[in-house]
Amino acid sequence: MQDTRTxxxxxxxxxxxMTTQTPGISSTQFQRQLGLSSxxxxxxxxxxxxxxxxxxxxxxxxxxxxxxxDECYVGGVTRGEGSGVHxxxxxxxxxxxxxxxxxxxxxxGKKVKNTRKNxxxxxEKIETYAGRLRLQVIPDHCMDILTxxxxxxxxxxxxxxxxxxxxxxxxxxxxYKHKPLVLGGDSKKADEHLPMIHRAFSNLKTWILGTHHxxxxxQHLQAYLNEYVFRFNRRFHPxxxxxxxxxxxxxxxxxxxxxxxxxxxxxxxGCPNIDFS
Numbered sequence: 001m002q003d004t005r006t007x008x009x010x011x012x013x014x015x016x017x018m019t020t021q022t023p024g025i026s027s028t029q030f031q032r033q034l035g036l037s038s039x040x041x042x043x044x045x046x047x048x049x050x051x052x053x054x055x056x057x058x059x060x061x062x063x064x065x066x067x068x069x070d071e072c073y074v075g076g077v078t079r080g081e082g083s084g085v086h087x088x089x090x091x092x093x094x095x096x097x098x099x100x101x102x103x104x105x106x107x108x109g110k111k112v113k114n115t116r117k118n119x120x121x122x123x124e125k126i127e128t129y130a131g132r133l134r135l136q137v138i139p140d141h142c143m144d145i146l147t148x149x150x151x152x153x154x155x156x157x158x159x160x161x162x163x164x165x166x167x168x169x170x171x172x173x174x175x176y177k178h179k180p181l182v183l184g185g186d187s188k189k190a191d192e193h194l195p196m197i198h199r200a201f202s203n204l205k206t207w208i209l210g211t212h213h214x215x216x217x218x219q220h221l222q223a224y225l226n227e228y229v230f231r232f233n234r235r236f237h238p239x240x241x242x243x244x245x246x247x248x249x250x251x252x253x254x255x256x257x258x259x260x261x262x263x264x265x266x267x268x269x270g271c272p273n274i275d276f277s
Contacts, residue, residue: 010045015246018046018049018245019230026213043257044256044257050226050227051255051267052248053226054226054268060153060155061096061131061153062158064096065096066158066160067097068195068197069092069160070201071093074088074221090137091201092136093133094160094197095196095200096133097128097196099127130196130200133232134149134153136222136270147168147171151174157175159179160177161194162179164181212224220260225269230245
């Protein structure tokens with residue numbers, strides 16, 4: 001925000017809209033909501049805010065819970081360039097699988113005994129939900145790239161669930177408790193073994209297609225992933241996102257419009273093996 005010509009009130013409103021709205025906001029909507037003079041201004045302001053959405057010292061996930069990991073393609077299918085040709089980007093994701101037992105209290109707040117009429121205990125249903133998420137654009141799914149992502153984002157000795165791709169074969173040697181499963185294109189197996197990360201991928205694609213109409217350039221995709229992860233990890237306490245981004249903005253260096261379009265700017269949390277310049 002230093003040396004900015006944009007009023008401080010616009011920055012605050014922009015940060016509030018971006019962090020508290022579940023579907024986020026496109027640059028066109030942003031321009032209209034804040035009464036900005038051009039789309040270039042709204043585009044740059046949004047990316048300056050996105051550059052503050054990754055804590056430099058953020059914790060690794062998987063310290064308490066198992067982690068699901070997988071890859072997917074993000075982007076639109078190209079038409080008129082031949083069968084099988086596309087310009088989609090590969091994204092790797094990892095998410096914690098947290099568990100909770102439902103609390104059963106009576107009207108007075110006392111815990112109800114979990115028993116049937118015959119006195120035998122009922123089988124307690126354990127609910128699972130997605131914990132913290134990490135996403136990164138990667139050039140391919142070779143072993144070096146996948147291993148580097150795991151080491152950077154997942155805590156040592158964590159339990160890691162993946163498909164049977166050989167790129168993850170090195171994880172046991174690094175101290176991780178690896179639980180692979182060969183899916184063989186079976187969607188039922190995939191839903192049972194990796195339900196959380198696939199749900200995160202599905203919601204990510206829906207968000208990009210809905211809010212941004214699928215128009216996300218590969219060189220900026222990491223910034224959109226950072227925005228998605230930022231709100232996803234704070235979805236139970238959305239108002240904390242507004243406070244977090246203001247605190248991070250004070251310590252962060254943001255890109256200029258020229259740096260964004262030239263590809264010189266490296267979005268935080270990105271893979272060092274990708275060069276868009």
